[in-house]
Amino acid sequence: MKKILGILGLLIAVCVATMLGNPRFLSPGNVENVIRLTAFFGLISIGVAFVIITGGIDLSIGSTVALTGCLLAMFLAVEYVPREGALNVLEVRADPRALVLSGDVGDLAKGDQLRTSAASGTYRFLTVNSVDKEQDRTVAGVVEPPSIVAAGGRVTIAKLNHMNEVVAVGLVLLISVGIGLLHGLLVTKMRLQPFVVTLCGLLFYRGYARYLTNEQTQRFDSSLTGLKYLASGEPFQIPIPFLNWIGEGHWSRYAWDVTNARHSVDAQGNLIPLDLIAWVAIPMPAIILFVVAVLAAIFLNRTIYGRYLLALGRNEQAARYSGINTNRMTVLAYVICSVLGGIAGILFALDLNSIQPASHGNFYELYAISAAVLGGCSLRGGEGAILGVLIGTAVMRVLSNSIVLLEIPTNLEFAIIGVVLLAGVIADELVKRYAARRRARHEAALAEKGA
Amino acid sequence: MTGAASANDIPPPTGPAAPLLEVRGVSKRFPGVQALSDIRLALARGEVLALIGENGAGKSTLMKILAGVQPPDSGEILLDGRPVQLDSVRAAQAFGIALIHQELNLADNLDVGANLFLGREPRTALGLIDRAKIYRESVEILRRVGLDVPPRTIVRTLSIGYQQMVEIAKALSANARVLIMDEPTSSLTSGEAARLFALIKDLRGKGVSIIYISHRLGEVHELADRVTVFRDGRNAGDLNCDQITHDNMVRLMVGRELAQFYARTIHEPREAVLEVDSLRVAPRGKHPVSFAVRAGEIVGMAGLVGAGRTELLDTIFGVRKPISGTVRVAGKAIQLDGPIQPIAAGIALVPEDRKHQGLVIEMSVRENVSLAALHRQAKRGWLDRRGERRLAAETIERLRVRTPSDQQIVHYLSGGNQQKVVLGKWLALKPRVLLLDEPTRGVDVGAKHEIYRIMESLAAEGVAVLFVSSDMEEVLGMSDRTLVMHEGRITGELSRDRLSEEAIMQLATGRDAASAAQARAI
Numbered sequence: 026m027k028k029i030l031g032i033l034g035l036l037i038a039v040c041v042a043t044m045l046g047n048p049r050f051l052s053p054g055n056v057e058n059v060i061r062l063t064a065f066f067g068l069i070s071i072g073v074a075f076v077i078i079t080g081g082i083d084l085s086i087g088s089t090v091a092l093t094g095c096l097l098a099m100f101l102a103v104e105y106v107p108r109e110g111a112l113n114v115l116e117v118r119a120d121p122r123a124l125v126l127s128g129d130v131g132d133l134a135k136g137d138q139l140r141t142s143a144a145s146g147t148y149r150f151l152t153v154n155s156v157d158k159e160q161d162r163t164v165a166g167v168v169e170p171p172s173i174v175a176a177g178g179r180v181t182i183a184k185l186n187h188m189n190e191v192v193a194v195g196l197v198l199l200i201s202v203g204i205g206l207l208h209g210l211l212v213t214k215m216r217l218q219p220f221v222v223t224l225c226g227l228l229f230y231r232g233y234a235r236y237l238t239n240e241q242t243q244r245f246d247s248s249l250t251g252l253k254y255l256a257s258g259e260p261f262q263i264p265i266p267f268l269n270w271i272g273e274g275h276w277s278r279y280a281w282d283v284t285n286a287r288h289s290v291d292a293q294g295n296l297i298p299l300d301l302i303a304w305v306a307i308p309m310p311a312i313i314l315f316v317v318a319v320l321a322a323i324f325l326n327r328t329i330y331g332r333y334l335l336a337l338g339r340n341e342q343a344a345r346y347s348g349i350n351t352n353r354m355t356v357l358a359y360v361i362c363s364v365l366g367g368i369a370g371i372l373f374a375l376d377l378n379s380i381q382p383a384s385h386g387n388f389y390e391l392y393a394i395s396a397a398v399l400g401g402c403s404l405r406g407g408e409g410a411i412l413g414v415l416i417g418t419a420v421m422r423v424l425s426n427s428i429v430l431l432e433i434p435t436n437l438e439f440a441i442i443g444v445v446l447l448a449g450v451i452a453d454e455l456v457k458r459y460a461a462r463r464r465a466r467h468e469a470a471l472a473e474k475g476a
Numbered sequence: 477m478t479g480a481a482s483a484n485d486i487p488p489p490t491g492p493a494a495p496l497l498e499v500r501g502v503s504k505r506f507p508g509v510q511a512l513s514d515i516r517l518a519l520a521r522g523e524v525l526a527l528i529g530e531n532g533a534g535k536s537t538l539m540k541i542l543a544g545v546q547p548p549d550s551g552e553i554l555l556d557g558r559p560v561q562l563d564s565v566r567a568a569q570a571f572g573i574a575l576i577h578q579e580l581n582l583a584d585n586l587d588v589g590a591n592l593f594l595g596r597e598p599r600t601a602l603g604l605i606d607r608a609k610i611y612r613e614s615v616e617i618l619r620r621v622g623l624d625v626p627p628r629t630i631v632r633t634l635s636i637g638y639q640q641m642v643e644i645a646k647a648l649s650a651n652a653r654v655l656i657m658d659e660p661t662s663s664l665t666s667g668e669a670a671r672l673f674a675l676i677k678d679l680r681g682k683g684v685s686i687i688y689i690s691h692r693l694g695e696v697h698e699l700a701d702r703v704t705v706f707r708d709g710r711n712a713g714d715l716n717c718d719q720i721t722h723d724n725m726v727r728l729m730v731g732r733e734l735a736q737f738y739a740r741t742i743h744e745p746r747e748a749v750l751e752v753d754s755l756r757v758a759p760r761g762k763h764p765v766s767f768a769v770r771a772g773e774i775v776g777m778a779g780l781v782g783a784g785r786t787e788l789l790d791t792i793f794g795v796r797k798p799i800s801g802t803v804r805v806a807g808k809a810i811q812l813d814g815p816i817q818p819i820a821a822g823i824a825l826v827p828e829d830r831k832h833q834g835l836v837i838e839m840s841v842r843e844n845v846s847l848a849a850l851h852r853q854a855k856r857g858w859l860d861r862r863g864e865r866r867l868a869a870e871t872i873e874r875l876r877v878r879t880p881s882d883q884q885i886v887h888y889l890s891g892g893n894q895q896k897v898v899l900g901k902w903l904a905l906k907p908r909v910l911l912l913d914e915p916t917r918g919v920d921v922g923a924k925h926e927i928y929r930i931m932e933s934l935a936a937e938g939v940a941v942l943f944v945s946s947d948m949e950e951v952l953g954m955s956d957r958t959l960v961m962h963e964g965r966i967t968g969e970l971s972r973d974r975l976s977e978e979a980i981m982q983l984a985t986g987r988d989a990a991s992a993a994q995a996r997a998i
Contacts, residue, residue, distance in 0.1 A: 344836065345795065346815060346833045348815055348816050
């Protein structure tokens with residue numbers, strides 16, 4: 026608990042320092058950006074925390090992120106199958122937006138994705154809502170913006186063909202489970218060192234991703250909106266008071282000549298009133314992270330399996346001698362780590378939408394390990410709390426954000442993270458020593474009293 | 477108090493007139509335990525002083541202080557009458573004090589010569605190690621301890637006895653005047669031990685002073701000029717040459733009569749619960765081992781270190797795979813592949829290595845006590861936190877664990893209380909068979925008594941108890957029946973009326989039961 030307070034203090038300190046240097050740190054857009062990145066990295070940090078708690082390490086996370094991202098993009102590669110003959114547009118419906126088309130629609134089915142092209146060359150992606158084969162009619166939902174043709178016009182269609190999204194995501198997660206199982210079994214059954222096993226993983230998955238993709242940048246088709254919502258959706262906003270005033274108002278250096286904190290100033294020098302409440306969009310990944318973190322914390326603290334992990338991380342032998350299946354628990358930790366790596370891999374890929382097989386996810390394992398260590402995990406094993414890991418991740422993200430906002434050369438990023446991590450670890454050690462000394466003094470005092 | 481009574485029996489001994497080494501009023505406290513209080517000790521030139529006491533009496537702590545491993549909290553140490561600061565191993569060595577540790581401190585991947593000169597290698601003009609000089613001088617150094625091995629021998633390939641001699645030779649070559657030997661014969665064969673005794677007598681003649689720590693009173697009787705006894709971190713008394721008898725030593729060590737210490741009521745043993753049938757223990761497994769322990773019975777297992785007793789218990793518990801053979805609990809054979817099946821069948825093991833195998837030392841009392849029982853309390857994997865607290869409270873109460881709270885980290889408890897936590901962990905499972913491996917090692921006298929009480933009450937409840945011990949008094953005091961092992965084989969079984977230290981030693985050194993009976997007759 027004390028550790029978590031310490032790291033929370035560090036997070037607040039970094040935030041305050043950044044805010045003082047550049048109030049835009051608290052602008053709703055930037056806050057959302059930091060939350061989004063924290064969510065992505067938080068997933069892999071929680072994953073590696075499980076492995077670190079067992080006393081192991083996973084160096085392959087960055088490569089796992091790259092491989093799963095590439096695989097997802099490859100599974101979801103879209104093929105356009107052009108269709109013979111054009112369809113007539115019977116009707117353009119306004120609410121909900123839809124086109125009613127007629128013609129030979131025997132090969133269409135509900136849920137099919139279509140690319141409709143008008144004579145003008147513009148196109149829209151549609152999803153088939155219903156097919157009425159009796160009358161050769163189909164109703165296809167239109168995505169925004171408005172329709173490209175009017176009733177009476179004609180459109181040509183191409184059918185979009187790709188693997189079902191759920192199947193593709195399921196496959197990628199299954200492969201992640203396989204990676205974790207492989208690591209876990211090599212560590213427990215073959216008694217190989219986790220460092221070596223996952224180092225080989227780091228090399229292999231990266232190399233394999235590059236080979237599979239032939240080094241080609243991977244992208245997702247723009248029709249995959251549903252899936253992309255997972256990475257870039259903003260399901261709701263939360264109101265936070267004063268953010269606008271701090272970010273844009275009186276204290277902001279962008280509005281230095283405005284004496285009233287509640288106003289900003291535009292290029293012409295006009296005062297623009299600022300809302301008291303700023304609405305910060307909560308990105309979808311943050312919700313995913315929240316769910317994962319709550320589950321992880323419950324697993325670690327409220328189930329016997331979490332206790333087993335903590336116990337075997339401290340002392341594998343004693344745990345085994347107590348009748349705990351330590352091998353199975355260790356394998357489970359590696360599987361959790363790889364699956365979270367896979368989920369993060371999917372989200373990173375969807376968010377970025379441009380995956381360079383050679384560089385995507387580089388160093389992510391080190392970000393994750395740093396966040397876990399900063400958050401109170403001991404590489405000796407048996408120590409760690411999910412909340413700490415989350416705060417550790419946030420510290421890393423805020424640091425990297427503040428480097429941009431404070432106009433510190435970005436090539437210093439690693440150096441700064443290194444220094445902060447080292448300082449954190451040293452502070453932790455000093456606190457520990459201080460506590461030990463106090464305990465010894467306390468013991469001695471008790472002994473005197475006893476004697 | 478018994479200490480006062482024994483002081484009346486034995487006339488106060490006179491210490492050496494001008495001691496080489498003197499310890500005055502040294503105290504040392506560790507978290508949870510006062511290891512030494514106001515200890516004094518004197519050692520003359522060319523004297524062999526035996527330091528004895530029960531486990532946890534503070535012998536090893538004092539030795540570590542003398543060797544500069546730990547500083548004392550208070551008190552002073554005088555060498556040649558002058559106070560000295562032994563604040564590092566290097567400082568102690570510079571004053572000529574060397575510790576020959578139970579676990580040897582040799583770089584066993586290097587050769588003998590390299591070890592003898594480790595940290596003070598002679599250099600050539602170029603600053604490189606002068607290997608020729610090392611090997612030349614090594615031969616001479618080894619001759620001094622009567623060790624005839626080439627200095628280029630890799631230490632690992634030597635027997636433990638020879639390795640120990642290398643360590644002694646190393647100390648002597650660094651001009652040690654005081655040699656401290658901590659249980660030097662604990663892992664030696666009898667031949668190696670005899671050789672060591674000859675060397676010790678020889679060194680004494682050459683004016684080297686030796687502090688000899690041992691549990692084996694026979695050795696002490698043979699070697700010591702004087703005996704200092706510790707009990708619970710205090711001086712319990714000193715014995716001069718003619719006072720050094722077995723009875724005197726035991727009385728000072730234990731501080732009370734044995735009979736009342738090992739409070740035993742013998743129960744009518746019932747059906748056999750644990751049956752071991754031609755079990756061959758890895759890796760040697762030459763001799764199949766068979767025996768049975770009945771409900772309500774306490775069976776002791778004696779033997780020398782390395783006789784294979786720990787390996788046997790580990791095999792029964794499933795953590796060591798057997799070559800062949802079966803173990804049955806209440807008539808049902810159990811699968812010996814990991815401890816999960818044996819535990820489910822009702823076997824519990826209090827292992828020898830408490831800190832590594834018995835406890836998760838950095839976790840709390842509560843977490844340790846519940847560790848083995850968690851899955852029985854849990855519903856669908858959910859931690860039953862209230863049940864866990866209740867279990868910890870019951871255990872602390874029942875076993876009289878002295879701890880400020882159930883949240884205390886086990887590391888900060890004394891050895892005895894740690895051992896009670898290990899016992900508590902298993903009692904939570906209500907075992908039918910309790911295996912204990914050196915249950916009172918590193919445990920203070922008071923806690924020892926309580927552990928015996930727990931063993932006794934479990935037997936009364938019908939648990940089959942099998943304990944391994946190298947503490948002869950404990951075997952004599954606690955067992956209904958004693959099995960003796962020698963080199964992986966059970967060489968004999970002694971019922972309570974045939975039990976004696978001599979009979980055990982005969983069997984433990986591989987002589988047959990007939991000569992053991994003879995020894996009893998003598």
